[in-house]
Amino acid sequence: MSPRPGFVLDVDSSTPPTLFWQGERFTLEKLPEGSRVVYAPEPVDPLTDPQAAIRHALLHPLGDQEPLPALLRAGMKLTIAFDDISLPLPPMERPDIRQLVIEQVLDLAAEAGVDDVELIVALALHRRMTEPELRHAIGDRIYDAFAPNGLLTQHDAEDPANLVHLGQTDLGEDVEINRRAAESDLLVYVNINLVAMDGGHKSVATGLASYRSLRHHHNPETMRKSRSFMDQHRSELHSANWRMGRLIRDSGVKVFQIETTLNNDTFPGAFQFLQKREWEWKAKDRLAYVAASSALDRVPPRHARRIFHSVKAPHRMTSVQAGEVEAVHAVTTENVWAQQGVVVEGQTDILTMGLPYISPYNVNSILNPILVACLGLGYFFNLYRGKPLVREGGVVIMTHPTPWEFNPVHHPSYIDFFEQVLSETTDPNVMSERFEAGFATDPWYVHLYRTGHAYHGVHPFYMWYWCAHALAHLGAVVIVGGDPKAVHRLGFRAASTMADALEMARDVVGTSPTLTHLHTPPILMADVQ
């Protein structure tokens, strides 16, 4: 039986309560009659033979590109770059797609006699991955073959000796990327395209770039003009990356892009109820909900966090395509939409969303208040094509505990950003002008980024810029169940219950508002008509 497409439920008196994520917990909320709930499509069927599909993609590339074996020769310099810990979410069960793809690329390289091969984690300004995380992503065999010899490196956007400036785009944007990648005879990029924003020219132009380069598109202006950045044709973020990607190509950097898509089979056995529609819950699902909820309510948040971060998703590969960047990405994007797209008629006054424990930037870490804002207003708000799900001047209600808590190893500059920047301004433009440069060049943050496992000093700014479109669009943001002090520092309103939040929202949008709930994860993309 074919998987069912996405669905918009009209809530009536017989509709059971709706599941809301609340960080490491979840609740059931009875939504007002007449509300809508947008559900993701069911997981599409995975590839029956992923290995064969990968092989086929490498041998039958898309666009103006030769098959991979024809590009490989003895004596050449080959670099394989791949996406970092931020993808997929949650991390997938072994074997990870990156391992499957890279193993085949390495097999072909070995057959061709290529012996100068290096692997680079395309970190951009993200934190360096730990050894266990790397082993999970690429497998023990690859890790043991490359890491001990220094042939597996993590991109360092602050190492001038290992960066090369390729020039400026027509709009004066600096393009500066990893030297090894730029100076290789062939750069193979291995991507996991979890959402429509990922991949394409963004893989290299962002993943292997320096701050000098990234600042041209990771800024409030670009983010405000990306409507949404999940829709590459209406995204200034993508336009900038495409300009840069073409400059990289025209500079002579030969990129062989390998993109993969996943189905949205997000949670394993005991948590399967999280991706089902509530009225279809069977006794087993209800029992699982009660058991999980009561267990999570009893354990301290840090233990609940550990439990969830140990969850590995049963994602399965639904497509793999390789070849020329733009041709590959066009197909990839179609496949992402085929899994995640849901047609929604019209906008809503109030958009509700339950925020889970994880975002791209807190794998094995804490979803701190800035990341809460980014997950809700940066990611979930932007899961649309056409128009935002919520109308201009509308209200977003998010559920999350939003603790005033940070991981000092992963997010040191976030702490200072929260304490010092957000206490003065929540305006992306103001903070960009007054504070960004200081954080971006702070030697301590640079040191921690380069040698520890810290996100770059400027990263919290980017997370806030990610919210810029939503902040400009919305009339109010309410967080249910959040630490009031932390919520107020974000500039949002705190409510203790959904009923209170709805009352607050009515003050903004009127007494008879329309309400839509974004039932994610699993991830969905709203095609708002």
Add this chain to the structure above:
Amino acid sequence: MKALVVERNLPRFAAARVASLLGSGRGAGIGPLQLLDAGAPDRPGDDWYPLRPLLSGICGSDLATLDGRTSRYFEDLVSFPFVPGHEVVGVLDDGGTDFAGRPLAPGTRAVIEPVLGCATRHIQPPCPRCGSGHTGLCGNLTSGDLEPGLQTGFCTDTGGGWSTAPLMAHASQLHAVPDALSDQDAVMIEPTACAVHAALSAGVADGDVVAVVGAGTLGLATVAALDSLVRPTAPCTVVVGAKHARQRELADELGADHVVPPDQLVRAVRRQSGSTVLAGRLAEGADVVFDCVGSAASLTEALSMVRARGRVVLVGMPGKVSVDLAPLWHRELTLVGAYAYGNETPPGPDGSERRSFELAVDLVGTAGLGRLVSALYPLERYEEALAHAGAAGRRGAVKVAFDLRNPKGRSR
């Protein structure tokens, strides 16, 4: 007339120390302090004048004494029984002469520089420190015509400010209060003089990052002194750690560049100084740190955020504390005290010396420091007053003082 009197009574000091575990100032009712009938003390000499207190502040050192928490170092520097109160504005009903020998008419409002140095003790020649105007460093605090006592308010011969009876003030201690200053302004002159002395002795240089730990009376007055007396010639960035909301507001108003909760102070200093971190401490942190608390925790924090070869200035009165001095040695830090007042050479073109008190009189007026006086109590309600002062920050207050003007008493 009434006065609050401290007697040498070890069981009462012990009881106060136990009670203070519930909070500073909570032991007033069972401690060594008693409200007694009192008259003016005898004049120690012709150059002493009766000063009838109008307002008299409650200082952290007063609270430490009444809580039985003062360092034993001071045991020989006080004489019992004494009337506390060294932050005093009063009236010279019979007139007098000021520190510079100028006559003061009857009815003149005046404040006292409470240090009881060589001049007050009729010691000639004065010790080298008094001779150079640094009376706070006097070496004769137990000699001469007076009983031991480092300041008025700790000496049995002079009386003190916590009294409706006059205290005795030596001419060298007296500074007239300008008419433009209110009584609230005037009672802030003494603590402000301490802050002026600390700010001007710290060697703050152009471009320095300066941290202030604590935003009680001394911390806030230090911020004001830095802003008015140091910044004009040595522009610096002042970062303040303030625990309570009202303190944060005031620090901001008085000229701090960044005001943060105490647990954020080290991070804020690190950001401002662009420092890296070494062994859990800032490698290149603040150039100068003013510790306006004086506890083991505040001193430890100050040592952790000052740069190598930087300076930590102890403004708050410390007691016996346990602090790891390894960073002091390893980072070649300077730890220096800033006690009381003396002659200052404020930065400026003329380079002339002025008393800390003279500068403080000006600063209290220009910075409006009278607003730091948050509550006034009559002597009869001294237990409430001391409890309020002991919990000032938490209760949204800064300076709590006794109001000796109205025999009926009042509070606000």
